Amino acid sequence: MLILYFLIFIFGLIMGSFLNCVIFRLENKKGFIKGKSFCPHCLHSLSWKDLIPLLSFFLLKRKCRYCQKEISWQYPLVELSTASMFVWIFYFWQNQELLLSNLIFLLIIFSFLILIFIYDLKHMIIPDTLIIIPLLITFIYFLGKNINLLNHFLAGLFSLLFFLLIVIISLGKGMGLGDVKLVFFLGFLLGYPNIIVALFLSFLIGAIIGIGLILNKKKQMKSEVPFGPFLVIGTLIAYFWGTYLFNLYVGLL
Numbered sequence: 001m002l003i004l005y006f007l008i009f010i011f012g013l014i015m016g017s018f019l020n021c022v023i024f025r026l027e028n029k030k031g032f033i034k035g036k037s038f039c040p041h042c043l044h045s046l047s048w049k050d051l052i053p054l055l056s057f058f059l060l061k062r063k064c065r066y067c068q069k070e071i072s073w074q075y076p077l078v079e080l081s082t083a084s085m086f087v088w089i090f091y092f093w094q095n096q097e098l099l100l101s102n103l104i105f106l107l108i109i110f111s112f113l114i115l116i117f118i119y120d121l122k123h124m125i126i127p128d129t130l131i132i133i134p135l136l137i138t139f140i141y142f143l144g145k146n147i148n149l150l151n152h153f154l155a156g157l158f159s160l161l162f163f164l165l166i167v168i169i170s171l172g173k174g175m176g177l178g179d180v181k182l183v184f185f186l187g188f189l190l191g192y193p194n195i196i197v198a199l200f201l202s203f204l205i206g207a208i209i210g211i212g213l214i215l216n217k218k219k220q221m222k223s224e225v226p227f228g229p230f231l232v233i234g235t236l237i238a239y240f241w242g243t244y245l246f247n248l249y250v251g252l253l
Contacts, residue, residue, distance in 0.1 A: 008090045012083030013053035015111060019082060020075050023118055026127055042067035053079045078118060085110055092240060105141050109134050109189065113232045116182065120228030126178035135185045148191070155195040156187035162199075179227050186235050194242030202227070202234035 021037060024030075037046045044066040050056050057076045064071060086107060093103040112134040120126050142149055163183050166175045187195040210225055238245070 005087055005090065008086050009083045012086030013079045015086065015107075016079030016082030016114075017051065017053040017075075019111060019115055019118075020078050022115060023074075023078075023122075026119065026129075027123070039064045039066060039069070041069040054083075074118065074122075078114065082111065082114055085114065101141075101144075105137070108137060110236070113235065117229045117232040120178070120226045124176075124224065124226045126182055126228055128181065131181050131185050135188065138185070138189050152188045152191040155190060155192045156184040158192075159183035159187035159195055159199065175227060179231065182228055182231060186231060190235065190238055190242065193246045194238045197242040197245050198231070198234040198238035200234070201237055202230040205233055206230040 024040065037051055038044060039046060041064060044064070046065075050060065050065055052059075054076050057071060060071065062071050062073075063069065089106045089110060090103065093106065096102075112130060116126055116130050119130065139149075142152065160180055160183060163175055163180045167177065167180060183199070186198060190198055206225070206227060209230075213225070
């Protein structure tokens with residue numbers, strides 16, 4: 001059994017390396033299906049020795065083999081986060097005794113959520129591609145599983161309208177249109193009541209981190225902070241524990 005988890009972890013590292021490639025190529029408006037990997041500083045093509053997930057970063061002592069410029073910590077962190085997420089998803093899938101199609105769907109969707117998390121954190125913008133593709137995948141998957149599409153659509157619509165109201169009231173300063181599009185996808189993915197849990201946790205976590213940054217003088221009250229990462233964190237928690245948390249809250253009323 002442990003060998004399976006090890007293989008999933010290695011697969012997650014490889015996928016994390018691929019996600020880093022996707023992020024870089026989206027940033028530079030390049031296709032990510034074809035083309036060799038290269039150093040973003042000196043543009044030298046990288047060999048297989050430079051592309052071993054996680055390991056190359058430390059063997060090269062965080063420096064490019066060719067120009068000696070520092071390699072961003074983003075690369076090992078994304079690889080390690082993806083691998084850890086894949087292991088958890090595999091554990092969840094096994095315990096729920098779901099079909100293989102469920103596992104594949106979860107791995108794909110949460111890979112997109114990692115992309116959204118990192119891209120929005122770095123650039124405070126979410127490319128439409130990273131929302132439309134997983135939304136279509138989710139729609140097709142739900143159709144094949146005969147899942148209640150109305151519930152999920154209404155959850156997405158509620159989320160969209162709620163965030164759109166925030167944008168209108170704040171004149172675009174409290175929330176961006178990218179977040180409006182994102183929450184429709186997240187609402188459609190989670191359905192009711194999980195989307196309620198995800199939104200509540202997103203605002204709660206965002207508030208806690210925001211206050212922490214202000215107290216540490218890293219941000220000011222008027223500073224802009226990307227909200228997409230908080231939505232992703234809230235979604236991760238709500239997807240796996242949303243029903244339990246919602247019922248726990250209702251039970252306390």
